[in-house]
Amino acid sequence: MSKTIIVSNRLPLQLNIENGKVTSSPSVGGLATGLKSVHRDSNGVWIGWTGLTVEETEPQLEKDIETAVSEQQCAAVQLSQSDLEGFYYGFSNRTIWPMFHYFMEYAEFDNNFWESYKSVNQKFADVVLENLEDGDTVWVHDYQLMLLPQLIKEKRPEVSIGFFLHIPFPSYEVFRTIPWREEILNGLLGADLLGFHTYDYERHFLSSVSRILGHAVSFNSITMADRVVTVDSFPMGIDYEKFSAFAKANKEQTDKSQSELQRRLYHHQQETPDAKMILSIDRLDYTKGIANRIRAFERFLETYPDYVEKVRLVMLAVPSRSNVPQYQLLKREIDELVGRINGKFATVSWTPIWYFYRSMPFTNLIDLYTSCDVALITPIRDGMNLVAKEYVATRTDRTGVLILSEMAGAAKEMNEALLINPNNMDLIARTIKKALEMPVEEQQKRNKYMQNRLRRYNVEKWAADFMGKLQALKVNEEFIRTKKLTDKRLPQILEQYNNAQQRIFFLDYDGTLRGFVNDPSEANPDEKILNMVRRLQEQPKTDVVIISGRDSETLGEWFKDLPVTLIAEHGVLKKQVDGDWHPTEAMNTDWVPSIQPVLQTYVDRTPGTFIEEKKYSLAWHYRKADPELGAMRANELSNVIKELSSNHGLSVLSGNKVIEIKSSNVHKGKAATNHILNKNYEFIFSIGDDWTDEFMFHDLPSSAITVKVGRVNTEARFYVEKQEDVAGLLQAFIQE
Ligand code: ADQ
Numbered sequence: 001m002s003k004t005i006i007v008s009n010r011l012p013l014q015l016n017i018e019n020g021k022v023t024s025s026p027s028v029g030g031l032a033t034g035l036k037s038v039h040r041d042s043n044g045v046w047i048g049w050t051g052l053t054v055e056e057t058e059p060q061l062e063k064d065i066e067t068a069v070s071e072q073q074c075a076a077v078q079l080s081q082s083d084l085e086g087f088y089y090g091f092s093n094r095t096i097w098p099m100f101h102y103f104m105e106y107a108e109f110d111n112n113f114w115e116s117y118k119s120v121n122q123k124f125a126d127v128v129l130e131n132l133e134d135g136d137t138v139w140v141h142d143y144q145l146m147l148l149p150q151l152i153k154e155k156r157p158e159v160s161i162g163f164f165l166h167i168p169f170p171s172y173e174v175f176r177t178i179p180w181r182e183e184i185l186n187g188l189l190g191a192d193l194l195g196f197h198t199y200d201y202e203r204h205f206l207s208s209v210s211r212i213l214g215h216a217v218s219f220n221s222i223t224m225a226d227r228v229v230t231v232d233s234f235p236m237g238i239d240y241e242k243f244s245a246f247a248k249a250n251k252e253q254t255d256k257s258q259s260e261l262q263r264r265l266y267h268h269q270q271e272t273p274d275a276k277m278i279l280s281i282d283r284l285d286y287t288k289g290i291a292n293r294i295r296a297f298e299r300f301l302e303t304y305p306d307y308v309e310k311v312r313l314v315m316l317a318v319p320s321r322s323n324v325p326q327y328q329l330l331k332r333e334i335d336e337l338v339g340r341i342n343g344k345f346a347t348v349s350w351t352p353i354w355y356f357y358r359s360m361p362f363t364n365l366i367d368l369y370t371s372c373d374v375a376l377i378t379p380i381r382d383g384m385n386l387v388a389k390e391y392v393a394t395r396t397d398r399t400g401v402l403i404l405s406e407m408a409g410a411a412k413e414m415n416e417a418l419l420i421n422p423n424n425m426d427l428i429a430r431t432i433k434k435a436l437e438m439p440v441e442e443q444q445k446r447n448k449y450m451q452n453r454l455r456r457y458n459v460e461k462w463a464a465d466f467m468g469k470l471q472a473l474k475v476n477e478e479f480i481r482t483k484k485l486t487d488k489r490l491p492q493i494l495e496q497y498n499n500a501q502q503r504i505f506f507l508d509y510d511g512t513l514r515g516f517v518n519d520p521s522e523a524n525p526d527e528k529i530l531n532m533v534r535r536l537q538e539q540p541k542t543d544v545v546i547i548s549g550r551d552s553e554t555l556g557e558w559f560k561d562l563p564v565t566l567i568a569e570h571g572v573l574k575k576q577v578d579g580d581w582h583p584t585e586a587m588n589t590d591w592v593p594s595i596q597p598v599l600q601t602y603v604d605r606t607p608g609t610f611i612e613e614k615k616y617s618l619a620w621h622y623r624k625a626d627p628e629l630g631a632m633r634a635n636e637l638s639n640v641i642k643e644l645s646s647n648h649g650l651s652v653l654s655g656n657k658v659i660e661i662k663s664s665n666v667h668k669g670k671a672a673t674n675h676i677l678n679k680n681y682e683f684i685f686s687i688g689d690d691w692t693d694e695f696m697f698h699d700l701p702s703s704a705i706t707v708k709v710g711r712v713n714t715e716a717r718f719y720v721e722k723q724e725d726v727a728g729l730l731q732a733f734i735q736e
Contacts, residue, residue, distance in 0.1 A: 002135030004044040004467070006035055007128060009088070009144040011048040013072045015065065022061055024068035028362065030386050031141065033239045034459030038139070038467055039073060045131050046074045047124065054080045077127045079120065086116025089323045092144045098326075099178060100143060100167050101287040101381040106326050109179050118147060121187070125151035132156060137470060140191070142166045147183070150190030160474040162466060163191035164234070167383040168409070169201040172208045185213055189224065192477070193470045195234045197384045197409040202233045210627040216656075217627070226721040228712060230473055234466050235413055237458040238389045240451075246366045247394035261360075262367040268312075269371070276436055278313045279372035281365070281387050282379070283320040284357065286330050289378040289405065289422040290317060294337045294353070296378070296428035301345055301352060303429050309350045311436065314372060316356045331357075369394040374401045374435045378422040382408040388417070389454055398444035398451070401435035403428070413453060416446035480711050485718040490732055493705055497733060500683035502541055505733075506672050506696060507533070508688030509548040509555070511656055512709050515723045518624055520612075524558050532727060535734045537564050545675060547571070547668055549655060549692055551614040552581045570653065570692050571671030572616040572662060584671050587616040588663050591648035595661060598640060606633045617662035634659050656690050669695030676700075685733075687726065 012032035016023045026032065039046055050069060057065060069076045079087070090113035098106035125148055128138060132152075139162045140148050149161050175181060185208060188194060196202045202220065210217040215224055222229040250262070258266065268275070278297070282288040297313050317334065321327045338355045345352045360368075369375075375391040385408040392402055392414070402417040404410065411419055418431050485493075497503060507513055510523060513533070517523050525533075537544040545565040548555055552568040556575060559566055566575045567584070575581045592613075599611050599620050608625035611618060620637060622630035638659055641652045651664040668688075676684065686696045689709035697706040697715040708716035709723055720729055 001043060002133070002137070004038050004042045005128060005131060005136055005138045006039055006044060006046045006141070007124060007138065007145060007148060008046070008048045008141040009092075011046060011050055011069065011072070011074045011076065013050070013069065013074060015050055015052060015068060017061065020061070022064040022068045024072050026072055030236070030238055030459055033242070034236070034463045035139075037460060038463050044073065046072075047127050047131065048074070048077060049079050050076045053084055054078050075127055075131055077120075077124050079123070083116060083120050083123070086113050087120035088144065089321065091117035093321055093324050094326075095178070096143045096146075097167070097287075099174060100170050102168075102170060102174060103286060103381075104174060104177070106286070114180055121145060121147035121151060124148050125155075128152055129155055132159065134158075137467075137474070138162070139164070139467070139470070147187035148190075150187045153190035160470055160477070161191045162193045162195065162470045163188060164195040164466065165201065165383070166197070166236070168381055169196055169205045169208075171204050172211055175204070175208045176212060181208070181212055185209055189213075189215075189222065189229050192227075192229060192473050193466070194229065194231045195466050196231070197233065197235050198412050199233045200412075201383075201409070202231050206231060207628060214627075218631075223710065223712060226711070230469070232469060234462055234469075235409065235457070236384050236386070237454060237462045238386055238393060239460075240393050240455045240458045243366070243369075243390050243393035244396060244455075246363070247370050247396045250363075250366050250370050250394075251396065259363055259367055261364045262371070265367060265371040272310075274310060276311050276374065277372040278311060278374040278376050278432065279368055279391070280313060280315040280376050281368065282317060282377075284317040284327065284331060284334065285320055286326055287379055287381050289380040290315075291330070291333055291337055292380070292422050292425070293376055293378045293428070294334070294341060296425045297352070297376075297432070298341050298344075299425045300429035300432045301341075303426075304433055307433075307436070308345060308352075309347055311432075312351070313353045313376070314356075314368060315353055316358075316360065316368065318359050319357060365390070366394060370396075372400070374403060374432065376403045376428075376432065377408065378403070378405045378420065378428065379408050380405070380422050382410070384409040386410075388414060392417075392447055392450045393454055395447050395451075398447040399440055400447065401438050401443055402447075402450075403431050403435055413457075414450055416449045480719070483714075483717065483719050484711070485707060485720050485729065489718070490729075494732060496705070497683050497685075500541070500681075502543075502679065502681045503539075503683040504543045504545065504676060504679075504681045504685070505536060505730075506545045506547050506668075506684075506686035506688075506700075507730075508668075508690075508693050508709075509546055509550060511689035511723060512687055512693075512726055513546075516623075516656065520621065520623070521554075528727070530559075530562065532730055532734070533559075533564060534562055536730060537562065539734065543681075545672070547672060547686075547688075547696070549619070549653075549658075549660060551612065556581070565675070567668070567671050567675070569614045569617050570660065570662065571666050571668045571695075572614075574671065574675070583616065584674060585663075585666050587666070588649075589616055591645070591650055591663075592618065595641065595644065595648075595650070598644065599637070599661075602633055602637050606630065609633075616666075617660055619658050619660045621658045623657035630657065653692055655692055660692075667695040668692055669697075669699030672696050673699045687729075689723065 012027045013024050014027050094108045137160045141164055149163050152161055206217045209215050209222055215222050220231045280293055338353050342351050342353055369391050377388045388404050388410045404417040404419055405422040406419050420428050420431050513529050514523050547567040549570045550568055552573045555566050555568045563577045571584055573581045574584050603609050606625050609622045611620055622634055638652045641661055649664050650661055653660040684704035686700055687707040694715050706716040708714035708719040711719050
């Protein structure tokens with residue numbers, strides 16, 4: 001049975017070694033919960049690091065550790081102390097983490113970190129490949145493993161691979177400054193499906209791919225030479241039922257069963273029934289805006305002194321990455337700030353900030369979530385932020401107010417929260433006041449909306465959605481693969497070719513016979529192409545037609561020495577061997593003077609674009625324009641022309657980085673079928689790469705051998721992976 005392999009930096013387990021005995025228990029993090037069914041039901045394997053370095057592992061315990069790990073359906077990647085330094089504390093957390101969170105000034109570009117990142121990604125790849133069987137699916141998680149998809153794809157191209165990034169993907173302007181940007185993008189593009197928390201991160205990623213690697217991006221798919229990669233957003237949820245059930249149980253517990261923390265919190269509420277508590281929970285990380293939050297709380301107390309002794313900030317900071325210098329600095333800054341503010345405002349009976357710097361058991365988290373009237377979550381940048389969602393989920397009576405930074409991915413889904421800019425202290429101070437004074441009905445109304453959404457789109461749904469999409473892509477990919485023109489299929493086609501009395505080839509030019517170049521005027525055929533076409537034409541009983549969107553002058557000039565038929569401008573003009581150019585239909589060009597100026601305004605506004613004037617059509621080329629601006633303007637232009645064209649009977653064709661306008665009812669399909677009318681071709685072959693060739697594939701008789709260059713959706717019966725494969729294919733029909 002095929003299984004799913006999940007890969008993340010850390011394994012979802014806790015190893016306990018006591019008196020030489022190793023045991024393991026599953027850990028309960030959000031990701032582990034969400035992926036439980038993917039992991040357990042498919043008999044899957046989770047691959048990652050145990051948390052113990054090679055140096056920390058006593059040799060006599062190695063076997064027991066392996067057994068304990070495999071009991072949790074996991075497999076370990078062995079990391080040394082120096083791997084950890086370079087790969088984890090180094091490249092992951094001193095280069096990628098700050099860059100992707102827009103803390104560029106914290107980022108270090110160190111080649112040793114990069115080398116370590118590469119070699120550890122390779123270690124992960126080795127363990128994945130060892131565990132991989134036919135039909136398996138691989139799901140890779142997060143920024144520590146961005147090279148892994150490619151490392152797996154290279155070795156096992158048929159394996160379906162998903163990747164999810166848990167942190168933001170930064171804007172192109174930031175990402176482009178990373179010295180290893182191409183390698184990182186190529187690493188990620190080994191996946192078939194790439195998931196992000198929000199559409200913005202997805203957009204940033206697509207923009208980087210298109211600008212840095214130059215791949216064609218359309219909507220949410222990236223067309224590479226031989227594959228299509230899909231990109232989508234999947235906002236991660238939480239285990240809603242768990243949080244809400246624990247919160248209910250917390251309310252119902254007796255004095256005895258209460259935790260120490262809960263007792264303290266309760267005591268505080270009893271003593272000062274009017275006082276309110278504001279909660280702040282995060283890992284101690286500079287992205288979380290903890291210092292800003294404390295300062296904003298100070299501003300609040302200064303601006304609204306009536307609240308002194310009436311409000312307390314309960315702040316939990318979980319120790320994190322304390323080996324990284326920036327985190328040590330931050331720790332010091334927070335300690336000092338808390339000390340200063342407590343010193344400034346404290347009274348005999350009141351301290352404004354309760355500060356805990358430690359990890360807490362789950363039940364204590366629930367104690368805090370359920371006891372606090374307001375949650376103040378103000379990251380400077382955050383991929384998603386699950387704490388915000390958890391707080392709302394635990395408010396079983398629907399009271400409580402969430403103040404949330406706009407810069408957290410969660411803000412995109414939690415519009416009913418009080419959204420703030422984490423750098424605006426006055427705004428945060430005002431919002432704290434607003435939250436404290438919000439009527440209960442309003443609190444409940446807002447939380448109701450958010451709870452409904454969180455309950456519906458929980459973490460399991462998130463995982464199922466991602467896997468569902470990956471599965472759908474796999475099925476589609478398998479279907480497409482059935483059309484691949486493999487060496488196995490070719491003999492049958494050659495047999496038809498050999499048995500036929502009359503044969504004809506329709507060959508598209510750009511993207512088919514010739515690869516794309518930036519300047520279309522420099523794409524003239526070289527000797528190799530001319531030779532091949534000549535020799536194909538020389539085969540007995542064989543005709544060759546070059547059928548292209550090019551203008552007749554260019555096509556005529558390029559192929560002037562070859563005895564082939566030429567069809568230019570997408571079927572508008574035809575030139576038989578030794579004949580002149582003639583329109584294939586009665587062509588009308590009355591529309592040109594009114595449409596030309598419209599195109600001109602697009603050239604003026606879009607640097608790098610130009611108009612090509614053909615005999616019966618106009619083309620607007622944007623290959624050299626900024627890819628996103630070009631695509632946007634192309635879309636706009638095509639809508640404008642469609643509106644204008646109804647009186648003229650025009651059609652607008654979107655080709656590869658070109659918009660072509662011409663009279664309707666003329667296209668390659670019509671031209672090709674007219675050409676074979678009343679002739680007795682027993683073998684018809686047509687090949688092309690773009691949308692305009694689909695007319696040929698559609699209109700030619702169903703017995704025709706129609707071949708698409710590239711594996712995107714097509715009406716053709718077959719496809720070849722890339723332009724470079726075309727010569728080899730045509731060569732098969734050339735017999736000495
Ligand atoms: P984090 O940066 O770790 O995650 P977050 O999403 O808030 O941030 O998740 C923290 C988790 O830790 C929560 O589930 C919370 O309950 C738990 N937690 C917090 N304090 C704790 C404590 N003291 N003891 C035990 N558990 C505690 C990264 C990205 C986020 C993204 C997540 C998930 O930075 O943006 O939301 O991954 O994709």
